[in-house]
Every structure is written in C-alpha cells, then in structure tokens.
Amino acid sequence: MTQQKKARRPSSKTLPKALTGIQGLDEITGGGLPSGRPTLVSGGAGAGKTMFGLEFLVRGATQYGEPGVFMSFEETIPDLTKNAASLGFDLGRLVAEKKLFLDHVAISRHEIEETGEYDLDGLFIRIADAVKRVGARRVVLDTIEALFGELPNPGILRAEIRRLFDWLKQQGLTTIITAERDRPDKLTRHGIEEFVSDCVIVLDHRIREEISTRRLRVVKYRGSTHGTNEYPFLIDEHGISVLPISSLGLDHAAPAARMSTGIDRLDGMMGGKGFYRGSSILMSGTSGTGKTSVAAHFVDAACRRGERCLYFAIEESPRQVVRNMRSIGIDLEPWVRKGLLQFHAARPTYGGIEEVLLLTHKHISSFQPSVVVVDPITTLLMVSTLNEVRSMLTRLVDFLKTQEITAIFTSLTAAGGDLEANEADVSSLMDTWLLLKTIEVGGERNRALYVLKSRGMEHSNQIREFVLTNDGLRLLDVYLGPEGVLTGAARMSQEGREKAAGTFRRQQLEGRGRELDRKRQIFEARMTMLRAEFEVEEEIIQQSISESKLLDAELLQDRGQMVRSREADTSAYKKVGSAPAARER
Amino acid sequence: MAGGMERLGSRSRQAKYVLRLYVSGSTLKSERAVENIKRVCEEHLKGRYDLEVIDIYRQANLARDEQIVAVPTLIKRLPPPLQRLVGDMSNLRSVLFGLDLRTREQ
Numbered sequence: 001m002t003q004q005k006k007a008r009r010p011s012s013k014t015l016p017k018a019l020t021g022i023q024g025l026d027e028i029t030g031g032g033l034p035s036g037r038p039t040l041v042s043g044g045a046g047a048g049k050t051m052f053g054l055e056f057l058v059r060g061a062t063q064y065g066e067p068g069v070f071m072s073f074e075e076t077i078p079d080l081t082k083n084a085a086s087l088g089f090d091l092g093r094l095v096a097e098k099k100l101f102l103d104h105v106a107i108s109r110h111e112i113e114e115t116g117e118y119d120l121d122g123l124f125i126r127i128a129d130a131v132k133r134v135g136a137r138r139v140v141l142d143t144i145e146a147l148f149g150e151l152p153n154p155g156i157l158r159a160e161i162r163r164l165f166d167w168l169k170q171q172g173l174t175t176i177i178t179a180e181r182d183r184p185d186k187l188t189r190h191g192i193e194e195f196v197s198d199c200v201i202v203l204d205h206r207i208r209e210e211i212s213t214r215r216l217r218v219v220k221y222r223g224s225t226h227g228t229n230e231y232p233f234l235i236d237e238h239g240i241s242v243l244p245i246s247s248l249g250l251d252h253a254a255p256a257a258r259m260s261t262g263i264d265r266l267d268g269m270m271g272g273k274g275f276y277r278g279s280s281i282l283m284s285g286t287s288g289t290g291k292t293s294v295a296a297h298f299v300d301a302a303c304r305r306g307e308r309c310l311y312f313a314i315e316e317s318p319r320q321v322v323r324n325m326r327s328i329g330i331d332l333e334p335w336v337r338k339g340l341l342q343f344h345a346a347r348p349t350y351g352g353i354e355e356v357l358l359l360t361h362k363h364i365s366s367f368q369p370s371v372v373v374v375d376p377i378t379t380l381l382m383v384s385t386l387n388e389v390r391s392m393l394t395r396l397v398d399f400l401k402t403q404e405i406t407a408i409f410t411s412l413t414a415a416g417g418d419l420e421a422n423e424a425d426v427s428s429l430m431d432t433w434l435l436l437k438t439i440e441v442g443g444e445r446n447r448a449l450y451v452l453k454s455r456g457m458e459h460s461n462q463i464r465e466f467v468l469t470n471d472g473l474r475l476l477d478v479y480l481g482p483e484g485v486l487t488g489a490a491r492m493s494q495e496g497r498e499k500a501a502g503t504f505r506r507q508q509l510e511g512r513g514r515e516l517d518r519k520r521q522i523f524e525a526r527m528t529m530l531r532a533e534f535e536v537e538e539e540i541i542q543q544s545i546s547e548s549k550l551l552d553a554e555l556l557q558d559r560g561q562m563v564r565s566r567e568a569d570t571s572a573y574k575k576v577g578s579a580p581a582a583r584e585r
Numbered sequence: 586m587a588g589g590m591e592r593l594g595s596r597s598r599q600a601k602y603v604l605r606l607y608v609s610g611s612t613l614k615s616e617r618a619v620e621n622i623k624r625v626c627e628e629h630l631k632g633r634y635d636l637e638v639i640d641i642y643r644q645a646n647l648a649r650d651e652q653i654v655a656v657p658t659l660i661k662r663l664p665p666p667l668q669r670l671v672g673d674m675s676n677l678r679s680v681l682f683g684l685d686l687r688t689r690e691q
Contacts (some may be wrong), residue, residue, distance in 0.1 A: 125642060
C-alpha cells in the first residue's frame with residue numbers, strides 16, 4: 001500500500017485542502033479541493049469533467065502519494081484508458097502499480113425490473129473494496145447521476161446517493177462527483193448538488209466564432225476564499241491547465257536591479273539606469289513610430305550582456321524583423337545564431353487566445369529567457385474580446401513577474417485615436433509605459449517618445465524627438481519653445497527665428513542706449529537754453545521791480561505834499577462822517 | 586460470511602430456471618428478499634429452478650463481475666433473456682413479470 005502523505009498547503013489554516021495538481025486550479029482555490037470531502041464538478045457534455053476527474057486522481061497518485069479510485073458510470077475502462085492517454089496519463093501502469101483502481105459500473109435499464117425496496121450496497125461494497133485495495137485517499141464518481149436512468153424509484157436512489165456521499169465523507173475520502181449540466185439554471189440534472197455542500201466547480205465549453213473556449217468557475221467553496229471569475233482552461237497532451245486571470249496574491253519578488261534599454265539617452269530619461277529587471281513595459285504608438293526599433297535595441301543590449309531573449313513576432317515574420325532592424329544598424333542575426341535570441345511567430349488567429357497564452361508559457365518555460373518581447377499585443381484583440389486579452393495579459397504578466405523576466409509589449413494604436421485612452425485597459429498591468437508618436441508639423445512627420453509612467457523610479461516627463469539613423473535610434477536634444485515641443489525642421493527654423501529675435505533685441509537695446517545719450521544731450525542743451533532765457537527774464541523782472549519801487553517812492557512823496565497843502569479840508573471831512581452831530585441840527 | 590447456497594432443482598417438462606440472488610449481509614431487506622423469492626419459486630417453479638443466494642458483502646469482485654449496484658438483485662440467467670430484478674421481491678406482480686411467469690396485463 002502506498003504512503004498516505006497528506007498533500008496540504010500550510011497556508012490554508014481553516015480547511016484542510018488536497019492539492020489537485022491541476023495547473024492553475026490550486027492557485028484559484030488556494031490549495032486545492034476540500035480534503036476528505038466531496039466536490040461537485042458539473043458541466044455540459046464534453047466540458048471536460050472526466051478529464052478533470054482523471055487528472056485529479058493521476059496527480060494525486062503520482063505527485064502527492066494519494067492513490068485513487070475511479071468509478072466510471074459511463075465510459076468503459078478501455079475507453080477511459082485511451083482518453084487518459086491523450087492527456088499523457090498511463091492509467092494501465094498506475095493500475096499495475098496499485099496506485100489507481102478503475103471500475104466501470106454498467107447496468108442497463110431494459111434488463112431491470114423493480115420488485116420493491118432496494119439500496120446501493122452493491123456500489124458501496126465495490127467502492128469500499130477498491131479503496132481498500134489501493135489505499136485510496138481520492139475517489140471520482142463519474143457520473144453518478146447516470147444511475148437515475150438505469151435504476152427505478154428516484155426517491156430511493158436520491159436517498160442512497162446522499163448516504164453514499166455521507167459515507168465517503170466519513171471515510172475521509174477526497175471525492176469528485178461529476179454531474180451533467182443540461183440546463184443553465186440547474187447545476188445537475190437530478191439536483192444532487194444539495195448533498196454536496198462544500199465545493200462546487202462548473203466547467204463550460206463554448207464555441208464562439210469557431211474558436212472553442214473552455215472555462216472553469218468555482219461556484220461555491222465553503223469556508224474558503226476562492227477566485228470567483230471564470231477561468232479559461234485548456235486540455236492538451238499535458239493535461240488540464242487552468243489559467244488564473246490574476247494570481248490571488250501579488251507576492252512576486254520586485255528586483256531592484258536595472259537593465260539598460262540599449263539607448264543611452266532613453267536610460268537617461270529613466271533615472272539614468274533604464275528599466276527595472278522583471279518589470280513589464282508597454283510601448284504604444286501608431287503605425288511606424290518605431291516601436292519595434294526600440295524593442296530591438298533592448299533585445300540587442302540584453303544579448304550583448306549574454307542574456308537570453310524571446311521574441312514573439314505576432315505581426316511580422318522573424319525574418320522581416322531581422323531585416324528591418326538591420327536597416328537601422330541593429331543586427332540580430334548573430335544573436336539568433338548564438339542561441340541567445342529566439343523568435344516565435346505566434347499567430348493567434350487559429351488557436352484562440354488561450355492557445356497563445358499556453359504556447360507563450362511553454363516557450364518561456366523551456367527557453368528561460370530574461371527578456372521577452374511580444375510585438376504587438378494588439379493583434380490579439382482581433383481574435384478575442386478586450387476582456388479576454390486583458391485577462392490573458394494579466395496572467396502572462398503575472399507569470400513573467402514570478403520568473404523575473406523583463407517584458408516589452410508593443411501596442412499598435414489606431415491613427416487618430418487618443419493614444420493614452422486606448423491602452424488604459426492594459427496599461428495598469430504595466431510598470432513602465434512608453435508612448436511613441438509622430439508629430440506632424442510643417443508638412444513633415446517626426447518621431448517622438450515619452451515616458452508616460454514608470455513605477456518606482458524618477459523619470460523624465462519630457463517629450464523627446466528621435467530619429468532612426470543607419471546607426472540606430474538617436475534621441476535628439478529637447479527643444480521646448482513657447483509653442484510646446486518642436487521637432488524636425490520646425491525645431492530648426494524655430495531655433496533660427498530665436499537667434500534672429502535675439503540679435504534684434506540686442507540691436508534694439510543698443511539703439512535705445514544711443515537714443516538715451518541723444519536725449520540727454522538735447523536735454524542738457526535745453527537746460528542751458530532755458531537757463532539763459534531764465535536769466536534774461538530774471539534780469540528784466542528785477543529791473544521792473546526796482547523801477548516800480550522807485551515809482552512808489554515818488555508817488556508817496558507827491559501825496560504828502562498834497563495833504564499838507566489841503567489841511568482844513570481834512571477835518572471837515574471827518575465831521576460829516578459822524579452821524580449824531582448831523583441829527584442835532 | 587460466505588453466502589448461503591441453496592440448490593433446489595428437479596427435472597420438469599418446462600424450462601429450467603437458473604436464478605442468482607445477490608444480497609449484502611443479513612439486512613432486513615436481504616432476508617425479506619430471500620424469503621420472498623423462495624416462496625415464489627416454490628409456488629411457481631417447483632422442481633425446475635436453481636436458486637443461489639450470494640452475499641456480496643465479502644465478495645466485492647463478484648459484485649463487479651456481475652455488475653451489481655443495487656441490492657438485492659436477482660439475476661435470471663436461464664431461460665433467456667437475461668433479466669435483473671431489483672428490490673426486496675415484495676411486489677409479487679413485478680417478480681412474476683420479471684421471471685416471465687406472467688404478462689404485465691395480468
């Protein structure tokens with residue numbers, strides 16, 4: 001008998017959980033399914049319920065030392081074995097190693113006559129025996145509701161199924177009960193979900209625009225937090241991979257190391273050191289703004305340092321990228337030859353977006369690069385909705401961060417659209433956002449870039465013009481005039497104008513100086529003249545004053561002589577002036 | 586506890602019945618089923634039946650081989666066609682129908 005090692009995550013304090021080993025699911029559920037309890041996995045036909053159950057058992061047996069029992073109510077054992085082989089699972093070997101027990105429960109209705117009360121002891125005995133044989137800790141019942149079609153008296157059957165679930169719980173078996181979901185308003189056909197109170201997972205398989213998407217949702221998980229989103233999942237030759245929309249804990253390391261962008265002056269714009277290692281960079285811009293060129297510089301610099309780079313060319317073929325970059329003096333081919341640079345042409349059109357994500361994961365896992373470029377992410381929007389792309393990128397960014405891989409995502413913005421608004425949906429996922437744009441002025445287009453945001457570092461807020469030369473991308477000096485940033489010929493002409501204006505001002509200044517001198521001279525001249533006039537006037541006035549004085553003196557003299565000569569008249573004149581004297585008369 | 590095994594057979598002009606009754610332990614239902622089927626056999630198949638009562642409680646492999654899920658289950662091996670009767674055999678009408686001893690209408 002195999003060891004019964006408890007597969008539990010130390011982080012879950014409240015409810016013991018059993019790791020499923022299904023990629024991504026244990027993250028969503030915070031450590032797996034409720035240990036020792038039944039979980040209902042419900043879904044329509046072809047939703048992947050059987051695969052889910054099989055992988056749960058196989059991983060349990062091979063990775064967690066928990067053997068399992070598979071009770072198949074529908075598929076025969078040869079069919080089951082064949083299907084499992086498509087996931088890369090060798091059931092035959094596990095059975096031979098006594099890590100797995102398979103039992104096919106087959107009964108057909110037309111042979112059955114109901115003669116009275118019955119119970120499911122036959123099934124109980126078979127399960128108990130199977131559990132004992134391999135020392136099972138896990139059981140899958142796939143799909144027990146099939147019994148409703150085969151056995152009479154649903155009342156008894158329901159009671160018996162309930163008894164079975166209770167018994168499984170008592171035995172401490174971690175159980176998956178699958179159920180067919182044929183109506184969206186019901187989880188199971190016969191309502192057995194009411195017997196499973198701990199955990200319910202719903203699987204869904206839709207086909208939209210000829211692209212199939214599988215989704216998983218944890219509808220209920222008593223006593224445990226769980227992601228409530230719909231998570232896309234894939235079934236391929238490595239089993240099921242659930243792709244969490246975001247990792248529930250953002251606990252990836254945040255390296256403080258920086259890496260050069262490969263463009264000196266761009267490094268300069270970011271505190272002189274470039275990007276953070278392990279950060280995600282969004283580079284957006286309209287067509288022909290040089291997004292790929294910036295990315296190529298970064299890749300080139302990384303390869304120079306001997307680091308591995310993975311380049312997902314979504315729109316252009318790798319050859320095209322290499323050729324185009326050679327035209328600006330970046331030769332990527334030697335890096336490809338040295339095995340430092342790998343290109344992958346990933347066209348999402350046919351596989352659907354989950355496929356792209358999975359491929360990306362695979363390439364990254366196998367190549368272990370330190371830099372990843374996805375150029376451009378916008379093409380993904382053509383095969384999927386914004387929501388799906390966003391969730392896919394979230395998952396990819398999360399994954400890259402956990403691997404401490406620096407990633408550049410380029411994004412093509414529709415011409416004429418608001419550059420910043422278009423990317424708002426994914427930009428929040430990114431640490432650094434470079435915006436590339438063309439500035440159209442005076443009949444020419446010039447390229448400019450700026451750092452819209454860069455978390456955790458000082459960065460320039462200037463818009464910088466750059467040119468693509470034979471020798472790579474070169475950032476030019478900033479020219480900030482009163483009319484904003486200026487580029488190209490406009491920058492040069494403005495510079496000329498500025499120079500002319502300066503000269504003019506200088507000349508004006510000099511001119512004004514001379515004028516002042518002139519005015520001073522005139523003023524002084526006037527002063528002299530005025531003074532001379534004043535002196536003349538003063539002289540005249542003085543003369544007239546002295547003349548008047550003389551005249552006065554002469555007049556006084558004359559009056560005195562006259563008074564003396566008319567003495568008598570003076571007193572008579574006085575009496576007339578006094579009134580009483582006149583009345584007495 | 587090994588299942589009790591009883592062989593009751595005799596030559597007869599009519600078809601011979603081979604019956605296997607699967608029960609689990611000595612539950613009330615099992616006992617009732619054994620009693621009921623024995624009575625039916627004695628009344629309707631006297632001398633021409635072979636009834637074996639098998640306790641699957643400790644013979645899980647047998648339960649698997651015979652695809653026993655519900656208990657009690659009676660399997661009529663002969664005469665053909667193979668027929669399964671599920672329950673405690675208390676519904677006489679169903680038992681007789683299941684054993685082809687009468688039609689549904691009767």
